[in-house]
Amino acid sequence: MRIRASAAVVGGALALSTLAVPAAQASGSEGDTRITKVVVDGDDLVPVGTSAKTFEVSVTATDDSGIKGADAFGLHGPGGGHASTGRPTCTQLDATTSTCTASVTIDPKADHLTDANAGTWYVDARVDANDGGYDDKENAHSFSLQRATRITTADATPESVKKSGTVTVTGTITRVNWETLRYEGYRSPDVSFGFRREGGSTYVPLSTVRADSQGHLRATTTASLDGSFRFAFPGASTSARSSGAGDSVDVRGTTAGAPTAVAHGAPHPLDVTFSGTRLNDGKNIVVGTQTPKKAAVSFTLRHGADVDIHAPDFVVGVELYRGGSLDEAYALLDDAKPSCVDSPASPATLATCTATVTADPAELRNEMAGVWKTGIYAIAFNGQDRNHPQDASQIGLAKRDSAKDFALQRFTRLTADAAPEPVKKGRTITVTGQITRASWDDGKYHGFTSGTPAKLQYRKKSASSYTTLKFTGQVLDGGHVTATTPATYDGYYRLTYPHSWITPDVASAGDYVDVR
Template identity: 75%
Template sequence: MRIRASHAVVGGALALSALAVPAAQASGSEGDSQITTVVVDGDNMVAIGSSAVTFKVSVTATDDSGIKGADAFHLHGPGDGHATTDEPVCTQADATTSTCTASVTIDPKTDHLTNANAGAWYVDARVDANDGDHGDKEKAGFFHLQRAARLSVTNASPEPVKRGSTVTVTGVISRANWETLKYEGYHSPDVVFQFRRKGGSAYSPLKTVRADAKGNLRATSTASLDGSFRFHFRGASTTSPASGAGDFVDVLGTTASAPADAVKGTPHALDVTFSNTRINGGKNIVVGTSAPEKATVTFTLRHAADVDIHASDFVIGLELYRGNSLDEAIALLADAEPTCTDSPASPATLATCTATVTVDPARLRNEMAGVWKTGIYAIAFNGQNPDAPQDPGEIGLARRDSAKDFPLQRFTKLTADAAPEPVKKGRTITVTGLITRASWDDGKYHGFSSSTSAKLQYRKKTENSYTTLKSTGQVDDGRVKTTTPATYDGYYRLAYPGNWITPDVSSSGDYVDVR
């Protein structure tokens, strides 16, 4: 392997690589030889820390006579970086196609790498065919030569923590400095803050954060379930991906986040089904900054005649959660024990169940706005102590994940002011407004920007309904401004259509006397 990196200033003098660099190959082919695919290290990503790394370069080529062999591949990238592989070995796939693979080792200690060499590198390749043809291609493929990153010192506290309290998680992201051969704090782009519930198989994202100049990371979350927190960096063109080790937090006061947590072992299927789930009367749950919101959840429970849903050891649970399923829940919004009433028409097999959940903004964070799911389960302990069942095989379990999805939204306010008042007919009326949204992080209302337009609406003095006149354009930090010609006496208002995290909202109408 040969490599040349950019000139580095060392002790006031220029340190130059003494290794020769082959001349750049000119693109061009003779005959029908073609280079079709280039793969570097399996995924075209090569991460190097402070020690040597060896990786493979594979070039696939075709010719009607077959591929005879290939020259050493030439690699080149930013900062005047160059390297050459060893002699490729070609493996025949069929009569016309072969893949030629070679290795190259890059050692930051001896190959004079500088940080400027990180980024997109290209592969120049030449292959020879059995009939004398050849394929010669500059930049036949590319890969990313990356400075290796590390995520370490993940710490979540306090441990344990009461449910609903704030968990603070800290960590450090660093990456290799090829010039000092040390790992140093990385002032990174977005790092994903993740959570995995106890017993879950995968981490799910909570929010994105950024490191400070020394690589320090900090994020907070509301404690809802036992589980592990970590940071994950997706990587960049010059820096490799990295994941921190998870730090487990025991959340005190949690109930079972899924029936699987309440029933240890393998229960049998319970002849119970759930349907017709309805939340908050069909309306979204919208929460402001101070007052808790109560929402009613109803559903139908159908069961076999021999299932006593009113037995003291029969448990029905309902949970509002985020995640793939109850078992993979990453956050709990609320849980409740529904009350079920037998249907007059079929009292032995059908019941209507109702639960009231309370959503307290003191336990919410802004990143929790969006789509949530409803999970319902029933457990028949069949005479066993629910707190310490002895024979899981005697326990019956029924559940339904995602029984109903619903948006949890941040309460939004919208004002409107139409001027001048009064105004002559035909003159311009200017309508301004301010749209603000509840912040669950600080308990205040703030203006926000949105690419979704508000609408200007008008109602004649003699009419009862509003008509949309126009869209106002993009909302800029909550400010809305638009104009319209004055026609008749009437009311002007602004309306915002909303989205998954913001409810639709309309201002009060502002009356204008047109003369």
């Protein structure tokens, strides 16, 4: 790297000049020599902290006569940054193709690296063929020279929390300043806030947060399962990716699902499969503010003749969860143990299993509304203690992720008031209403604004069904809805609102109008 600060001050800012910059060469080629691939440091990302960083540049080229060699690769980027690799070593892949690799070291101390040098850099490469052909490319490839970042170990509080309680997680992200050679608070773009279920291997993103000017991170979530929380930065063109260590939280009042209980070992596959899952009679689960909602679950379990599903150490379970799979669930709505009834065939290798799951509004938060999954598992502990199995290899495990997806929705109310009553034929009828939705956070109903319009519907006094007259337009602040229509015949007017992942279909009661 060759960047130096000059003694000249231009317009109040310190001007940068470069020393020992290679003379520019024109791109061009001769013959059928072609550069086909360039890779920098394996993934085209070069993070640099406060110490020297050595990385490789690999250029693959082809020619009918084979590749003879390559010149040192030139690198250049923002802030007047220039660097050059050593002489490449070429490795023949086949008779016509070789990969030429060379390394380069960038030292933020010796090279006087500045923050302005971070960003997109380019590789200039020339490769020569055995028959005299060559390919010389400026900007043959781009890569990112990044300022290294660090994220502290997350601090989750409280570390023992009741199910559905609030967990607050804090941390700090810093980024290297190449000019001071220190890490400083970084007001970063989106940082991922993730959760890893106890026994799982992967952090599942819950949300994104942004740091303040000092790099402080803060996120809140609802406690559902035992596990760990952490922050991770995905990186940007000028800033390297990083992740902090996780902090675990013990959630009281939860029962760990059976798949998690054996996740640390290596259970063998169990000859059990699941099919025909049905939840809540095919409907979504809608929950208000007071009464727990119970929903029936049924499925078919098929098993090998040597599997005793009625043994005392055989467990079948149903979990309503969020996450990529049962193992990586980050939220649990309920965990039920079904009862299974054998088919009349002999030997019985087919059973119908039923269970009841419960969604209790006292354990829900508004953020939990949306898409959920139904998972099913079966475990044969084969004589071992269910809670403390000693030999995981003796355990049989079968499971099915996403056996049935459904929406957990907040119960919604809609009113309608048609006026005037009575009204002269041809005059305008105004129908007003309000749409309110259950809040699981405070146990009350609140109106909400929505860009999705409601519908105004009408049923003639002598008719049995409603017809749609018009859309009402946007649902205004507080959930207020207004629509007008000419009066025609005696009849009923009502409002309806369509479903979403968090809101069910809802229709008001009809309001009768006498048209004179």
